[in-house]
Amino acid sequence: MEHQPLExxxxxxxxxxxxxxxxxxxLLINFFMFLVMVGAAFFAHSSALLVDSVDNLxxxxxxxxSLYAVKRGPxxxxxxxxxxxxxxxxxxxxxxxxxxxxVMNPQVPIFQIMGIFSLLGLLGNSLTVFLLWxxxxxxxxxxxxxxxxxxxxxxNISVFVAAGGVWLTRASWPDLVVALGLIxxxxxxxxxxxxxxxxxxxxxxx
Numbered sequence: 001m002e003h004q005p006l007e008x009x010x011x012x013x014x015x016x017x018x019x020x021x022x023x024x025x026x027l028l029i030n031f032f033m034f035l036v037m038v039g040a041a042f043f044a045h046s047s048a049l050l051v052d053s054v055d056n057l058x059x060x061x062x063x064x065x066s067l068y069a070v071k072r073g074p075x076x077x078x079x080x081x082x083x084x085x086x087x088x089x090x091x092x093x094x095x096x097x098x099x100x101x102x103v104m105n106p107q108v109p110i111f112q113i114m115g116i117f118s119l120l121g122l123l124g125n126s127l128t129v130f131l132l133w134x135x136x137x138x139x140x141x142x143x144x145x146x147x148x149x150x151x152x153x154x155x156n157i158s159v160f161v162a163a164g165g166v167w168l169t170r171a172s173w174p175d176l177v178v179a180l181g182l183i184x185x186x187x188x189x190x191x192x193x194x195x196x197x198x199x200x201x202x203x204x205x206x
Contacts, residue, residue, distance in 0.1 A: 022131040027063035044113035047179035058091040078200040081144040085193035092186035106172040114163035122156035
């Protein structure tokens with residue numbers, strides 16, 4: 001459903017409290033998941049798992065920024081959303097460079113670790129989605145958060161599929177293909193958040 005810009009941009013105290021609690025929980029979950037999964041990604045030599053872990057770190061920054069912005073005015077929130085979109089873009093470009101290196105020097109990932117940690121990530125991100133579900137049609141700040149969280153579940157499932165592909169083929173290409181797909185999703189998400197934020201800034205400024 002299309003969000004109407006003039007609705008839900010100013011949160012009442014109760015909404016602010018609920019949004020803040022949800023964001024704090026999401027921040028802790030994603031930062032913990034990054035610490036766990038980035039180590040697993042390097043140990044397993046998995047590009048897909050690394051993209052997923054970097055996405056968790058980007059989300060942790062996103063939730064921190066959103067938590068800071070939740071009590072602020074619409075213009076500030078729109079500018080923070082723009083910054084979040086740019087952070088997602090930087091993350092996508094960073095992991096793209098790592099993927100190029102992997103393509104030039106392919107190494108078969110350890111599919112068992114990929115599978116186990118993708119499911120662990122799915123559990124953590126499903127909890128994040130549960131915490132943020134009621135805020136998915138909120139202001140620009142919370143909508144941009146929801147955009148990140150929804151993509152994470154898809155990323156975890158994709159990494160699990162990649163692990164299955166590596167197991168079946170005993171090759172690195174399923175991992176690389178899924179990593180490329182996740183980068184495309186990150187780029188699309190970044191552009192969507194950036195465009196939405198710029199449109200909101202323009203509307204507020206008149």
